[in-house]
Amino acid sequence: MKVFRLDELDAERAANDGAYLRFLREPRMSAGLYALSPGDTDTQTAHDQDEIYQVISGRAELTVGAETATVGRGSVVYVPAGTPHRFHHITEELRVLVVFSPPED
Numbered sequence: 001m002k003v004f005r006l007d008e009l010d011a012e013r014a015a016n017d018g019a020y021l022r023f024l025r026e027p028r029m030s031a032g033l034y035a036l037s038p039g040d041t042d043t044q045t046a047h048d049q050d051e052i053y054q055v056i057s058g059r060a061e062l063t064v065g066a067e068t069a070t071v072g073r074g075s076v077v078y079v080p081a082g083t084p085h086r087f088h089h090i091t092e093e094l095r096v097l098v099v100f101s102p103p104e105d
Contacts, residue, residue, distance in 0.1 A: 006056060009033045010095060022104065030103035034096040036060070042086040049100040051079040058094030060087045 004023055013021035013033055019040070022032040036042060036058075053062070059072040064085040071077060072092075079085050087094060 006033070006095070006097075010035065020098075025103050028103070029099060029101045031100070032098045032104075034094075034098050036087055036090050036094045038090045038092065040090060042088060044086060046082050046084045047079075047100065047104065048081055049102055049104055050081050051101075052099040053077045053079065054097040054099075056095040056097055058090065058092040058096075060090040060092075060094050062087050 002024065009021060009023050010033060012023075013019075013035060019036060020032055020034050022030055024031040034053075053071075053076065055071050055073055055075040055077075057073050059070070061068055062071045062077060062085065064077065064079050065083050069075075069077070071087075087096075
C-alpha cells in the first residue's frame with residue numbers, strides 16, 4: 001500500500017516550481033497532481049494514454065475535443081487517449097488529481 005497526503009504533494013510540487021508532480025508510476029497506471037492559478041495557461045497537449053481528472057479544488061472551464069464544461073471541486077472527467085484538451089478561464093486556484101492508464105512516460 002502507498003498512502004499520499006495531498007497537502008504534502010502540493011508542497012512538493014510547489015517546491016519544484018512546476019505545475020505538475022507525478023507521484024506514482026506503476027506498470028498499469030500513473031498518477032500526478034496538476035495545479036493552475038487564475039491567469040495561467042494550460043499548455044498540455046493530447047496524451048497517448050487515457051486520463052481521468054478529479055478536481056480537488058478550484059474552478060475552471062475544461063475543453064475536451066469539441067466539448068466544454070465548467071469543472072470544480074468534485075468533478076471527475078474522462079479524457080480519451082489522443083484527444084486535445086485544456087483547462088482555461090480558471091477562476092479559482094485549481095488542483096487536479098490526474099490518473100493515466102497506461103502510465104505516462
